[in-house]
Amino acid sequence: MYRLITESLLGLRREGDSLRFEPCLPPEWTEFKILYRYRETLYHIVVSQLNAQGDDNSVTLDGINQPNGVIPLLDDHIEHHVTFKIIKSLMDLNNQS
Helix, strand or coil: CHHHHHHHHCCEEEECCEEEECCCCCCCCCEEEEEEEECCEEEEEEEEEECCCCCCCEEEECCEECCCCEEECCCCCCCEEEEEEEECCHHHHHHHC
């Protein structure tokens, strides 16, 4: 059940030593937070849906942009902070009204 929720709804998918984001969130959700453990290392993850123009989602790891949208997972015993910002498309915004 945990894997179903994290992969299908939240869109967090582990692929080897990396974490990929492909969320399928309800439009009314603006944000969620998850604490993800990889071996002995914690990742504080915040995923936000923004009502904004544009189509550029962004993923950062410890404040550094991850251009491919993939987070490398390291077992370095240091807590890491990940932000994933999803820009809702104009089509999504129009369908809500």
